Amino acid sequence: MVANAVGLLLSILLIFPKVGLIFGEWTYGRWLPLHLNWQLYGWTALPLVAWVFFLLPQSRNSLAKASCLGIRAWSAVLALGGISWLTGHTSGKIFLDWTGFLRVLFPAVILYLWGVLALAWYRGEKRNWFVVPGLLVLLAVPFGLYFASSPEVYPHVDQSTGGPTGASLLNSTLSVVFLLLILPLALRHKPPGKSLDRLVWGFFAVNFFLGLYSETLPHSHHHPGQITCLASLLLWLGLLPYYYSKQEWKTPHPLWQKAMFVWLGVLILNGFITFLPGILDRLKFSNALVAHSHLAMAGFTTSLLIFVLQQILPQKIALRMNNRRAFWSWHLATAGYIVLMIFAGIFESTDPSFLTYPGVLRDTLYGLRSLSGLALFLVSIHWWKALQS
Numbered sequence: 198m199v200a201n202a203v204g205l206l207l208s209i210l211l212i213f214p215k216v217g218l219i220f221g222e223w224t225y226g227r228w229l230p231l232h233l234n235w236q237l238y239g240w241t242a243l244p245l246v247a248w249v250f251f252l253l254p255q256s257r258n259s260l261a262k263a264s265c266l267g268i269r270a271w272s273a274v275l276a277l278g279g280i281s282w283l284t285g286h287t288s289g290k291i292f293l294d295w296t297g298f299l300r301v302l303f304p305a306v307i308l309y310l311w312g313v314l315a316l317a318w319y320r321g322e323k324r325n326w327f328v329v330p331g332l333l334v335l336l337a338v339p340f341g342l343y344f345a346s347s348p349e350v351y352p353h354v355d356q357s358t359g360g361p362t363g364a365s366l367l368n369s370t371l372s373v374v375f376l377l378l379i380l381p382l383a384l385r386h387k388p389p390g391k392s393l394d395r396l397v398w399g400f401f402a403v404n405f406f407l408g409l410y411s412e413t414l415p416h417s418h419h420h421p422g423q424i425t426c427l428a429s430l431l432l433w434l435g436l437l438p439y440y441y442s443k444q445e446w447k448t449p450h451p452l453w454q455k456a457m458f459v460w461l462g463v464l465i466l467n468g469f470i471t472f473l474p475g476i477l478d479r480l481k482f483s484n485a486l487v488a489h490s491h492l493a494m495a496g497f498t499t500s501l502l503i504f505v506l507q508q509i510l511p512q513k514i515a516l517r518m519n520n521r522r523a524f525w526s527w528h529l530a531t532a533g534y535i536v537l538m539i540f541a542g543i544f545e546s547t548d549p550s551f552l553t554y555p556g557v558l559r560d561t562l563y564g565l566r567s568l569s570g571l572a573l574f575l576v577s578i579h580w581w582k583a584l585q586s
């Protein structure tokens with residue numbers, strides 16, 4: 198909710214830059230990390246933390262106080278982060294803006310939460326040894342975050358664009374596919390049938406090796422190998438919804454599951470087309486990528502997370518997220534936001550000065566974007582209130 202409010206402010210500043218004078222030194226560039234990091238660590242990360250707690254019941258029973266303390270500390274560090282970014286302290290790396298003592302404090306909070314989870318596993322009635330590899334992977338997170346926040350560390354980039362390579366886009370999307378595949382397993386659903394399981398995991402293994410292979414190819418989005426390997430993601434468009442349709446889900450009308458797959462389909466198609474030579478070169482740094490980011494995070498990731506929450510929360514609370522009006526308002530406003538920014542991106546790619554000077558078309562697109570943003574902000578207030586009662 199707060200991250201959305203900052204997004205709304207940013208969108209207004211882009212139409213009326215003079216509003217920024219109210220905030221003095223807290224300029225647009227200082228507000229932006231608050232929107233990005235609060236969306237990522239304040240919204241998209243926390244339902245996944247809830248999911249891990251769900252898998253280790255002791256973390257919610259005898260260790261509930263210790264767990265709550267960790268979550269409160271998490272939010273407190275995000276608030277401190279807000280002050281730090283507004284006062285101009287940042288590593289300059291998108292989503293890894295942690296500098297100074299916060300670069301240690303945030304990983305320390307994550308490490309503390311990991312300790313609570315490890316204790317919950319140890320104290321469990323039946324110690325499930327399958328959880329151990331998962332715990333070991335999670336242990337790497339705080340150290341990885343500290344390491345990656347260094348301004349001296351950078352991943353491979355496609356030197357013709359300065360952006361991620363096809364291989365890194367493929368591998369990061371495969372980690373999301375992996376999450377989607379283990380979700381029914383981790384919720385201990387009855388397997389839908391051995392042959393379907395074998396097909397899905399067999400295809401995942403092939404795709405995983407394709408991801409490793411594509412890392413060895415030249416890092417250019419003009420290379421046919423990079424394009425072909427990335428195209429392998431398109432097969433998941435049919436396979437994942439089919440796999441999910443064969444599972445037994447807890448909420449009777451998996452509204453959010455449908456939304457998640459619609460957005461995932463549009464996301465993979467949009468991401469793949471954006472990657473193609475001739476297109477990425479034009480859309481680079483334009484609002485078309487802002488559209489992609491909101492498609493990925495406000496559309497797909499938000500739907501995935503609400504779906505996950507509905508699987509782990511008590512039914513009565515889970516159903517509160519199914520209010521049709523709020524559901525459709527969120528998705529229509531997100532779709533509106535995306536379409537508006539794709540148009541803005543196309544206009545920018547044909548005329549780079551399109552955004553530099555105020556104009557009726559530019560201001561209309563930005564104005565309507567702010568209205569979509571207002572709708573998203575209001576829906577988030579509605580959800581917050583619905584979950585309080």
Ligand code: HEM
Pocket residue numbers: 358359360361366370373427430464465466467468469471472477481482486487489490493494497498
């Ligand atoms: C949950 C999944 C995803 C998330 C959260 C995500 C997020 C992002 C973000 C934040 C950016 C940076 C935008 C900017 O620089 O303004 C980006 C860029 C991009 N993404 Fe995604 N994305 C996802 C999935 C995908 C998929 C599936 C594809 C392709 C099949 C893809 C292709 C691209 C491309 C081509 C770029 C531009 C790279 C460049 O700057 O050169 N993304 N994505």
Ligand code: HEM
Pocket residue numbers: 201202204205206207208211232233236240241486487488490491494495499566567569570571573574
């Ligand atoms: C109230 C609704 C929202 C509004 C008004 C809004 C507005 C904005 C604005 C104005 C930007 C900066 C674009 C630029 O610098 O040109 C931005 C960037 C971004 N926002 Fe939002 N946003 C909203 C909701 C969200 C949500 C819900 C998410 C994720 C869950 C999100 C994730 C992002 C990301 C990842 C970027 C970086 C885009 C890029 O660099 O390509 N936003 N947003």
